[in-house]
Amino acid sequence: MYPGGSAVMLRRVSSQIGRLLFRRTFRNLQQTCTEALFSTSSMSAEAVRARAGSPIKVSLTDSAGRGVFTTRSIGSGELIHTAKPLVTHPSLALSDQVCCYCLKKLDKDGSSGSFSSLKGEDGTSYCFCSEECRDVSKACCEVESKADWSLYHDHCRAQGLKYPLMVKRFACMVISGAASADDLGILQPARLLPGAVSQVSDSSDYHNILAVGFNARSIRCETQQVLDNLDKANDDDDKFHNGRKETGLKYVAEMFLMEEEFELLKRTLLKAQIDERLTGCILYHRFLTKQWYMGVLARIRINAFRVELVATSYKDLLVSATASVAAQAAVGNALYMLPSFYNHDCDPNTHIVWIDSAFAKLKALRHIEEGEELRICYLDASMDCDARQKLLSEGFGFQCRCFRCLSHD
Numbered sequence: 001m002y003p004g005g006s007a008v009m010l011r012r013v014s015s016q017i018g019r020l021l022f023r024r025t026f027r028n029l030q031q032t033c034t035e036a037l038f039s040t041s042s043m044s045a046e047a048v049r050a051r052a053g054s055p056i057k058v059s060l061t062d063s064a065g066r067g068v069f070t071t072r073s074i075g076s077g078e079l080i081h082t083a084k085p086l087v088t089h090p091s092l093a094l095s096d097q098v099c100c101y102c103l104k105k106l107d108k109d110g111s112s113g114s115f116s117s118l119k120g121e122d123g124t125s126y127c128f129c130s131e132e133c134r135d136v137s138k139a140c141c142e143v144e145s146k147a148d149w150s151l152y153h154d155h156c157r158a159q160g161l162k163y164p165l166m167v168k169r170f171a172c173m174v175i176s177g178a179a180s181a182d183d184l185g186i187l188q189p190a191r192l193l194p195g196a197v198s199q200v201s202d203s204s205d206y207h208n209i210l211a212v213g214f215n216a217r218s219i220r221c222e223t224q225q226v227l228d229n230l231d232k233a234n235d236d237d238d239k240f241h242n243g244r245k246e247t248g249l250k251y252v253a254e255m256f257l258m259e260e261e262f263e264l265l266k267r268t269l270l271k272a273q274i275d276e277r278l279t280g281c282i283l284y285h286r287f288l289t290k291q292w293y294m295g296v297l298a299r300i301r302i303n304a305f306r307v308e309l310v311a312t313s314y315k316d317l318l319v320s321a322t323a324s325v326a327a328q329a330a331v332g333n334a335l336y337m338l339p340s341f342y343n344h345d346c347d348p349n350t351h352i353v354w355i356d357s358a359f360a361k362l363k364a365l366r367h368i369e370e371g372e373e374l375r376i377c378y379l380d381a382s383m384d385c386d387a388r389q390k391l392l393s394e395g396f397g398f399q400c401r402c403f404r405c406l407s408h409d
């Protein structure tokens with residue numbers, strides 16, 4: 001289904017064992033992806049049309065890794081395909097107001113209300129909007145609700161973090177058997193900023209670098225090493241020197257945070273004494289190790305979407321108009337398979353929309369020719385060129401060379 005994706009990944013895996021492992025993962029994920037996109041249980045009429053046409057394929061691009069391409073021309077405004085989320089997590093403040101799985105808003109008066117709900121050990125509500133959503137996520141929520149997540153949630157709230165919540169949810173999916181520990185392996189992980197990488201290691205391999213740095217003692221050594229290297233560096237340009245220092249220190253701070261999150265996640269799960277499934281997962285699936293945590297977090301960071309529902313009523317419109325903090329407009333975050341392969345453009349030809357739930361719709365913004373790459377915009381396109389470049393470089397690790405950026409628009 002995705003010849004380009006398969007080819008690029010195979011090249012990366014050098015050993016025969018690696019190749020075999022990758023093929024297995026890729027097959028699983030192709031299946032997951034197909035199921036996720038085209039599950040019959042929740043397929044809308046529009047999704048059926050997208051399935052029948054399915055005018056896309058994933059292939060290698062010239063300069064941005066894998067990307068999504070059209071296999072026929074697409075009309076402006078056309079629904080290209082729908083995508084079912086693989087992992088979701090509601091915003092912490094909304095856990096009793098949205099569906100635990102699809103993030104659909106639940107009416108407090110019960111008119112389109114909660115189908116059923118589960119109370120967690122820590123008082124968290126796990127509500128579902130329908131039987132389908134309950135069935136999809138019941139096993140995972142049963143595992144999650146056994147643990148007291150107060151400290152983990154406090155940590156995320158205090159640091160303003162959303163992605164560790166998704167790692168937590170994914171961990172519970174693995175324990176419940178709803179996912180495999182390596183299910184996200186095919187997605188591209190976040191990379192550290194080149195400046196930070198060159199300060200701490202010669203290798204540009206994200207995992208090696210993180211694996212080296214991921215315990216308190218080595219982080220302390222690394223902090224010192226970053227500072228020593230900077231002192232030794234023969235940089236005449238103070239601005240450049242300070243920039244590298246800032247980058248290096250940001251990296252070290254990130255390491256500390258990750259360490260804390262990982263320990264907290266593991267402790268919380270072990271304390272919950274879920275059952276022998278957890279021990280089994282840890283023993284046999286290289287699960288809940290620091291490397292696993294970092295790998296999953298790195299993939300979620302690059303590929304997850306903040307889900308903002310389109311206002312469908314006057315009340316919704318008022319709420320979004322008065323949401324002063326951007327995050328308040330979001331009902332949560334979601335990770336998908338196929339949408340994760342869409343590259344960025346500051347003047348995109350495609351956009352992703354959520355109408356009333358985290359089931360995403362990918363729509364054409366203009367007429368698109370057969371064979372053209374489909375690109376979405378990762379950020380607020382109204383930002384100026386410098387601000388966009390900074391965000392894309394720091395957040396996604398690439399320098400945007402789209403037409404708008406090249407013309408400094």
Ligand SMILES: C[S@@+](CC[C@H](N)C(=O)[O-])C[C@H]1O[C@@H](n2cnc3c(N)ncnc32)[C@H](O)[C@@H]1O
Pocket residue numbers: 063064065066067187188302303340341342343344345396397398399400401402
């Ligand atoms: C969500 S992934 C997109 C799929 C990715 N190309 C892959 O092979 O899995 C985001 C990553 O793709 C790359 N990317 C996306 N848009 C890009 C662009 N306009 N120019 C260069 N790289 C881009 C960056 O490495 C970015 O971190």
